Amino acid sequence: MSDLLINVISAVIGAVVGGAIAWIIAAINFEKNKDLANSQSASERRHSARLAVEYLIAKIEDSELFRVDAHYEIWDKGFRSLNDTRELSRDAKSKLRIIEATAVLHRIERFDSELRPLIKLRDSFERFMAERGADGVARLSQASDWPDLDAAADELRRLQTFVNRELNPLKDSIRKELTNN
Numbered sequence: 001m002s003d004l005l006i007n008v009i010s011a012v013i014g015a016v017v018g019g020a021i022a023w024i025i026a027a028i029n030f031e032k033n034k035d036l037a038n039s040q041s042a043s044e045r046r047h048s049a050r051l052a053v054e055y056l057i058a059k060i061e062d063s064e065l066f067r068v069d070a071h072y073e074i075w076d077k078g079f080r081s082l083n084d085t086r087e088l089s090r091d092a093k094s095k096l097r098i099i100e101a102t103a104v105l106h107r108i109e110r111f112d113s114e115l116r117p118l119i120k121l122r123d124s125f126e127r128f129m130a131e132r133g134a135d136g137v138a139r140l141s142q143a144s145d146w147p148d149l150d151a152a153a154d155e156l157r158r159l160q161t162f163v164n165r166e167l168n169p170l171k172d173s174i175r176k177e178l179t180n181n
Contacts, residue, residue, distance in 0.1 A: 056092045056108070073152075121152045
């Protein structure tokens with residue numbers, strides 16, 4: 001088999017396995033959080049959910065992905081940050097479901113759905129880099145040749161606009177729904 005075909009097959013298998021692992025982790029986290037919820041008081045569950053959402057917000061606020069001009073994005077790092085953000089989002093959603101915090105949950109689910117187009121482009125980026133056999137510094141130089149670069153930049157700008165518009169309303173929802181005041 002040619003190296004190109006092997007790299008493409010490896011990238012596809014990696015994407016499928018990665019997706020399956022993400023679903024398994026989400027299911028394990030949900031079960032773990034459900035078990036934890038059964039052993040916690042309502043106040044402790046609410047506090048745990050609030051912390052999970054605050055960790056997600058901190059990640060969003062600290063990540064360059066949600067602030068940097070798309071032209072300057074280092075996609076390798078940006079996609080890693082996007083993966084971390086999705087993990088925090090999954091954790092927050094599972095805790096919010098347990099305490100039935102619907103307003104905050106709804107906002108985070110909308111955020112999650114806004115991430116999906118960029119996630120799809122992440123997979124395109126990984127396939128492109130695998131086809132090229134690029135790793136390390138070579139990935140940085142070859143990223144500019146990625147055929148979906150313009151689409152990714154557009155999606156990133158759209159996501160940044162969404163985050164800038166929705167972050168404060170999310171914080172307001174947290175204050176209203178998850179604060180004991």
